[in-house]
Amino acid sequence: xxxxxxxxxxxxxxxxxxxxVWGQYARxxxxxxxxxxxxxxxxxxxxxxxxxxxxxxxxxxxxxxxxQAERHSD
Ligand SMILES: [Zn+2]
Numbered sequence: 001x002x003x004x005x006x007x008x009x010x011x012x013x014x015x016x017x018x019x020x021v022w023g024q025y026a027r028x029x030x031x032x033x034x035x036x037x038x039x040x041x042x043x044x045x046x047x048x049x050x051x052x053x054x055x056x057x058x059x060x061x062x063x064x065x066x067x068q069a070e071r072h073s074d
Contacts, residue, residue: 001013002021002022002024002025004025004028004029004032004033005048005049005050006032006033009032009033011028011032013025022061022064022065022068026046026061026064029046029047029048030043030044030045030046033047044060044061045058045059045060045061046058046059046060046061046064048064050067050068050071
């Protein structure tokens with residue numbers, strides 16, 4: 001279950017497969033948060049953080065997926 005990391009956002013992924021979840025999450029971030037968090041974020045770029053005490057990072061969707069995979073391999 002992938003949940004949105006933005007404070008106060010109740011969005012959750014409903015797709016069963018990781019790839020589909022990331023696609024949904026990326027679209028959600030772009031649609032719901034990219035314009036409100038930072039209007040200068042171009043299409044295909046997402047902001048995310050993995051832990052509550054970490055800073056937000058701004059990365060392309062593909063890099064976000066790679067980072068997520070990295071975290072999960074620890
Ligand atoms: Zn959200």
